[in-house]
Amino acid sequence: MTVTHSPAIDVQPWPADFEALQRQDPQLADVLAGETERVSTTLQLGAAENFSSPAVLAALGSALANKYAEGYPGARHHGGCGYADLAEEIAVQRAAALFGTEHANVQPHSGSSAVLAAYAALLRPGDTVLAMGLGVGGHLTHGSPANFSGRWFEFVGYGVEAESGLVDYAQVRELADRHRPKAIVCGAISYPRHLDYAAFREVADECGAYLIADAAHPIGLVAGGAAPSPVPYADLVCATTHKVLRGPRGGMILCGAELAERVDRAVFPFTQGGAQMHTIAAKAVAFGEAAGPAFTGYAHRTVANARALAEGLAEEGLSVITGGTDTHLIVADPAPLGIDTATARGRLAAAGLVLETCGLPYGTERGLRLGTAALSTQGMGRPEMSRIAGLCAAALREEPGVRQAVRELAGDFPPYPG
Template sequence: MDYSHVRDVDPAVADALSGEVERQQNTLAMIASENHASEAVLEAQGSALTNKYAEGYPDERYYAGCEYADEVEELAIERAEELWGAEHVNVQPHSGSQANMSVYLAMLDPGDKILSLDLTHGGHLSHGHPANFAGQTYEVEQYEVDADTGYVDYEGLDDIAHEFDPDIIVSGYSAYPREVEWERIQETADDVDAYHLADIAHITGLVAAGAHSSPVGVADFVTGSTHKTIRAGRGGIVMCDEEHADAIDAAVFPGAQGGPLMHNIAGKAVGFGEALSAEFDAYAEQTVKNAQALADRLQENGLSLVSGGTDNHLVLVDLRPSHPETTGKDVEAALDAAGIVMNANTVPGETRSAFDPSGIRLGTPALTTRGFDEAATREVADLITRVIDDYDDEEVVEEVSARVDELADEHPLYE
C-alpha cells in the first residue's frame, strides 16, 4: 500500500503504517472481532470527507456544503435497510458501544434496569459492566450460560427477568459460539414489559447474509458494529421500527455524540454495497464452515470447547480440562510469537482473573477473507494445538511460525 504522501511529511508514521500492513500480511488474524476491509473501503475511509463537518442528518444539517455528505449517508442508510430489512437505520454511531449508549439514552432514565449476559459468560462491557458507562448509570442484573452445556440459560433468564423486572433486556454477545434464540428472549421481554435490545456486533455480516438468524423485526432495537463480519467502515449502527426512529436519532445526535465521522460513513456505504453481492453471501457461509472445521479439529486434538462447538464465526476454548496449568495469556503470547493473533478470554465458571483467564477465543472472519477454506483452517487448528501443547518450547513456536509464513504467502492480503 502506498503511503508516499505520509512519508514525505512524517516518515516515522509512514514506517509504522507500512509495518502494520506487513504485520497483517505475515500473520494470521484470528481475533474474532477483526477482519480485513477491502482496499475500496480503506480508500473511502481515507477520503476528503475527513475534512467535512456534517452535524445533523441528510437535508437537516447545521452546516452548509453537505450535499455530498448527504448523498453518501443516504446511500449507507438505503443499503443497510436492504441488507437487514430494517424500517429505520442510523449509521452515525462511532462504535457499537455508542450505538448501545444511544438506545439506553433514548429509552431509559438513569437508575432504570438492564438485564444482560455476564461478561465472563460472553457478554460485553457496554451491556452493563460496572467499569462501563452502562453499569455506572443504570441498575444491572445479569444472566448466564448453563455451566454444563455452554448455551444461554433461557429458563434462568426468564426467572431472573420476572424477579428483577428490567426495563430493557440485552441479547447478542461478544464471546458466544451458538445461535441466539431471539424470539425466546423477546417472549420474556414481552412478559415483563421490557424493551429488547439485540446487539449483533459480532455477527452483523452473518445476519446480513442469512448465515445467522436475524433479530430485525423481532427485537425492539438492533445494534451492531460495521467492521467485523460485515467488513465495512469501522463504526456502529442502530436499527429500529419507525415508531422509535425520532428518539433514536436524537439520542445519537446530539445525545451521544457530535458531528458524524463522514469518512467512516463513506466506508460503511462502500462495505454495505459489497455485502449486497452474492460473493459476500458465500463469504459469510464459508466463515461459518471454517469456524466449524476449526472447532471439530480442535476437539479431535483433545481440546475442550465451550458448548462443544460453534454455530457462528468463533470458537471458545476452555483450557482447564486438557491443560489445567496453562492460562489463556500463556497461549496468546506463544501464538502471537508464532504469527497467529488471537486473544485470551474468560470462560463460563471462570476460576482465574479476567486479566489471565482460562480460555482463548478464536475467529475465522479474517482467515476467510484471505481465502482459507476448511482444509486450510484445519491445518491452522493443528498448528494452534501444537503451540498449546508446548507453548514454552521455542523450537515448536519457530516451526509453527515458519509454516504460518508459508500460509500467509499462499493467501496474500493486499496484492
C-alpha cells in the same frame, strides 16, 4: 441532490497517497508499513477483526474525511453538506434494505456508541436492565462497573447452563419476572451459538420490557444469510460495521419507524457530535458489498471454517466451549493441555497466531477467543483450518518451526494481493 460528473471537468477521487506520507512523515509511514507487514506475515485469528476491501479503504481516505456535518441529511449545522447528505442517505438506504428494517442510524462511531445511544433512547438513569453476565460472555456495555452502563443503570446478569454452556432461558424468564427490567439485552462477545431471539421477545413481552439486540458479532453473518436476524424481534438492534461485515470500524442502530426519531436524537445531539462522513461513506460501500451473492458465499464459508477449526482444536486436545460453534467465533480452553490461557496466548503470539482471550462460563480462568472472519476473507478453507489447528497445538507445545510455517501460510493467502 443528484450526482453528476461532467467529462469536461477532470476531477479524480482523492486516493490515499502513501508516497506523499513517506516524504512528509517517514516515521509514521514506517509504522503503517510495519503494520502492513505484520498482517501479511501472521494469521489474524481475532474474532473481532477482518480485512476491509480496497473500495472501503478508499472511501475512508476520501475528501469526506475533511467534512464537518453535524446533524442529519437536510438538517445540518454546517454548510456544503450536499455530498455528505448523499453519502449518508445511500448508507441508510442500503443498511435498511440489507437488514429488512424501517430505519437505520449509521452515525455511531462504534458498537459501544450504538449501545449508549440505544440506552439513551429507551432508558433513564437508575432503570433496571437484564443482560448476559459479564463473566459468561456479556460486553462491557452490559453492566460493567467500569463502564457507563454499570454506573448509570441497575444491571441484572443472566447466565448459561453449567454443562452445555448454552443460554439458560429458564433463568432469563425467572429473572425478568422477579426484577421487571425496563429493557432486556440479548447479545454477547464470546458466545459461539445462535441466540433464540423469539424466546427473548416472548420474555420481554411478558414483563413489559424493551428488547435490545446487541448483534455486534453476528450482524455480518445476518447480512449474508448465515445467522438468524434479530430485526423482526428486537425493538432496537445495535451492531458494528466491521467484524464479519467487513466495513470500517464503526457502529449502527436498526429499528422500526416508531422509534426512529428517539434513536436519532439519542445519537445526535445527545451522545455524539459531528458524524464521521468518510466512515459513513465507507459503511455505504460495505453495505453494498454485503448485498451481493459473493458476500453470501463468504458468510457461509466463514461459519464452515469456524466449525472446521473448532473440530481441529478439539482433536488437538483443547476444550471447545459448547462443543462447537454456529458462528464465526470459537471459545477454547487450553487447560487440558496443562497450559494456562495467558501462557497459551503468549506462545501463540510468538508463533504469529494472533487472537484474544475471554471469560469462561463459571470459571476462574480465561479462555481463548478465536474467529475465522479474516482467514475466510483471505480465501482460506477447510484444509487451512485443519492446518491452523495443528499449528496452534504445535505452538502451544513450543515445537520448532511453527513461526516459519505460519509465515508461509500467510504468504499463500495475502489479505491484499499485489
